[in-house]
Amino acid sequence: MAVVEWQRGPRAISGQGALDRLGVEAGRLTGRSTAVLLVADPGVPALADRVEAQLSSAGLAVARHAEVAGDPKAEQVEAAASLARESKARLIIGLGGGSALDVAKLAAAAAGGSAPVQDYALAARPFPAGALPVIAIPTTAGTGSEATRVAIFSRGDGAKLWAWGDELLPKVALLDPEATVGLPPHLTAATGVDALVHAIEAATNRNADSFSRAPALEAVRLVAGNLGRAVTRGDDLKARGQVQLAAFLAGQAIDTAGTGVAHALGHALGTLGRVHHGRAVGLSLAVALASNAAAAPVKHAAVARSFGLDGADAVAVAGLEGAYVTLLEEVGLDRDLSALNLDPAALAAEAQTRENAPMLASNCRAYGGDELLDLCRRLIAA
Numbered sequence: 001m002a003v004v005e006w007q008r009g010p011r012a013i014s015g016q017g018a019l020d021r022l023g024v025e026a027g028r029l030t031g032r033s034t035a036v037l038l039v040a041d042p043g044v045p046a047l048a049d050r051v052e053a054q055l056s057s058a059g060l061a062v063a064r065h066a067e068v069a070g071d072p073k074a075e076q077v078e079a080a081a082s083l084a085r086e087s088k089a090r091l092i093i094g095l096g097g098g099s100a101l102d103v104a105k106l107a108a109a110a111a112g113g114s115a116p117v118q119d120y121a122l123a124a125r126p127f128p129a130g131a132l133p134v135i136a137i138p139t140t141a142g143t144g145s146e147a148t149r150v151a152i153f154s155r156g157d158g159a160k161l162w163a164w165g166d167e168l169l170p171k172v173a174l175l176d177p178e179a180t181v182g183l184p185p186h187l188t189a190a191t192g193v194d195a196l197v198h199a200i201e202a203a204t205n206r207n208a209d210s211f212s213r214a215p216a217l218e219a220v221r222l223v224a225g226n227l228g229r230a231v232t233r234g235d236d237l238k239a240r241g242q243v244q245l246a247a248f249l250a251g252q253a254i255d256t257a258g259t260g261v262a263h264a265l266g267h268a269l270g271t272l273g274r275v276h277h278g279r280a281v282g283l284s285l286a287v288a289l290a291s292n293a294a295a296a297p298v299k300h301a302a303v304a305r306s307f308g309l310d311g312a313d314a315v316a317v318a319g320l321e322g323a324y325v326t327l328l329e330e331v332g333l334d335r336d337l338s339a340l341n342l343d344p345a346a347l348a349a350e351a352q353t354r355e356n357a358p359m360l361a362s363n364c365r366a367y368g369g370d371e372l373l374d375l376c377r378r379l380i381a382a
Contacts, residue, residue, distance in 0.1 A: 013172070016176060017176065023058030026093070027058050029171060031076075037080070040096060041095075042068060044096060046067075047179060051240075063083055063358055070099050070276070077102055078116065080092075080103050081106070091134075112131060112339060121162070131168075135170065137174045138179070138342045141192055143195075144195060146157065158271055175248055177244055178237065181234060185232070185332065188230055188331075191329075193279070196227070196327075198216075198225040199217070200289075201263065202216040202218070202237060204296050204303060216250060216308045218246075218304055222308075226308045232368035260362050261363040264351040265351050266282075268350035269347070273337065287378045289321045294365075299364065307323050309323060340380075345376075346375055
C-alpha cells in the first residue's frame with residue numbers, strides 16, 4: 001500500500017456569527033497594535049467597512065486593497081503585495097469571492113520576495129520564505145479557495161494560470177452565511193455549481209482516495225440538498241450555510257486530489273470566452289459526466305448515492321447525469337454558449353495547454369484528441 005500524507009487545512013469557524021470572531025483570530029495571529037492588509041472584493045463595500053471596523057477595534061492598523069476583478073490579473077496581485085510591504089502588514093485578510101481570496105493568498109506568499117508573481121505560476125519557482133498568514137472570509141460559496149494551496153490568476157493575454165504551495169494555505173477560514181446573502185441568484189447558482197463540480201471530480205478522478213472522497217461526497221450531498229433553496233430563497237441562512245460548508249469541504253477535497261476534465265475545459269472557456277468559472281466548469285461536466293461514469297462506475301456510484309439516487313449501483317449511475325442536469329436547470333444555470341461563436345478546435349487546444357494538462361491527466365477517463373474535440377463540440381452546441 002502506498003504511503004499517503006494528509007496535511008490538515010485551515011482552522012475553520014462556521015456558522016452565523018463567525019465573522020464576529022475576526023478581531024480575536026487576527027490578534028491571535030499577529031498580536032495587538034500591528035498592521036494588517038485587507039484585500040476586499042469591491043462589490044462588498046459595506047461588508048468591507050464592517051471588517052475594517054472590527055480590525056480597528058482590535059487595535060490593528062488597516063490598509064485596504066480593493067482593486068480586485070474576476071480572473072484577477074498579475075498586476076493586481078503585484079499591487080497588493082507591494083501594499084503589504086509598504087504598510088508592513090503582518091497579516092492579510094481576504095474578503096470576497098475566489099478572486100479576492102486568491103489575490104490575498106498570492107500577495108501574502110509573494111510579499112517576502114521581489115520576483116514578479118508570474119514567476120511562481122505553474123510551480124516554476126518556490127515562494128520566498130516568510131509568507132504572511134491569511135484569514136479568508138468567503139462571500140461566495142463555490143471556489144473553496146479558503147481551504148486550498150492553489151490560487152488562480154491571469155496573464156495579460158487572459159490565459160488563466162495557477163500557483164501552488166503550502167504558503168498559499170490560509171491559517172483561518174471564517175464561514176459566515178451572512179457574508180453571502182448579498183450574492184444575486186445567478187452567482188449563487190454558478191458558485192454553488194463550482195463547489196459541486198469540485199466535489200464530483202475530487203471524488204472520482206485518478207488521484208481520489210479516502211482523504212478526498214470523504215469531504216467530497218459530503219459536499220455533493222450538501223449542495224444537492226440545499227443549492228436550489230439558496231438560489232430561490234436568498235435569505236435562507238441555513239441553506240446558504242450548508243452550501244458554504246460544502247464549498248469548504250470541496251476545497252479540501254481538491255487540495256488533496258485535484259480536479260479533472262471539467263476544469264480543463266472550464267479554464268479554456270474562461271480564457272477564450274470569458275465565461276464565469278462556475279458556469280464554465282458546470283457546463284463542461286455536463287457533457288463529460290456520462291463517459292466519466294462509464295470509465296469509473298464504482299466511484300460515480302458513490303457520487304450518485306450522495307445525490308440521493310437509490311437502487312442498484314448500475315441504476316444509480318445511470319441516473320446521475322440526469323440528476324446533475326436537472327439540478328443545473330433547477331438553479332437556472334444558463335447552458336447556451338452559442339452567442340460566443342467559439343471554435344471547438346481552439347477550445348480543445350486551449351484545454352490541452354501546459355496549465356490545463358494536469359487536470360486532463362487527473363481525470364478518471366483519458367480523452368484522446370478526437371474525443372476531447374467531440375466534448376468541445378457538444379459543449380458549444382448544448
